[in-house]
Amino acid sequence: MTNSNPHAExxxxxxxxxxxxxxxxxxxxxxxxxxxxxxSKPTTDDKPTNMPIGKGVARIAKPFTLEQVMATIRDEKGRKQWDSRFEGMEIKDMFDGDSAEVLVHSLQFGQWPVVSGRDFCITAKNVKESDDKGYVVFTSVQDPKIPEVKGRVRAHIYCVGWVIEKAKEGEGSSWDLTYFTHVDPKGLPNAIVAVVANETPSCAGTLVAYLEKNGPVEGA
Structure with missing residues (x-):
């Protein structure tokens, strides 16, 4: 464990x-x-990519805590069930503090033989704004602990993030989830981009289905 995150900025x-x-x-x-x-909406000039910015919205009806939802979002084993493009990850460093800041090497499936798998050098953290609202945020960085890998394309995350907020309507214990994705996949063919642009934000729904069926991460 490192004392402070060199990628905090x-x-x-x-x-x-x-x-x-x-x-x-x-x-x-x-x-x-x-x-x-x-x-979705178009990307901005200062963040070039052929992938639009995505947003997925879903609701958790069962009475989980904010901490349980955030922990499930970050759980590798569970994510393999609700994110079909997620291949795996390795935590390369953990940092002091209560925001669960980490440095991660994350892998994404390709579509052999047409598209190589992607990988990402990511830092991430949780932000608990209140008992009723929290965020999980990921972004790409450069770090010598995670060099580029032969056979994979190093893609770039401008921002991938979750907003978890107590629902204002309906069941008092339900949560509204909003999943934002702004990524440069680095050369992904436009035909595949058109599919991924809708599929990735829809993970808000597959996460809810997984969580309501299997429950939160043990110990969360």
């Missing part, structure tokens, strides 16, 4: 950007998929 910038996406009113409805409502 990048994480702060990503969190601020996540808050900007949360407040944005220009997302356009795309589809309902996997139990989530999916929205």
């Amino acid at each position: 990048a994480l702060t910038a990503a969190f601020n950007y996540l808050k900007t996406l949360e407040a944005a009113t220009d997302f356009v409805y795309a589809t309902d998929k996997n139990g989530a409502k999916v929205y």
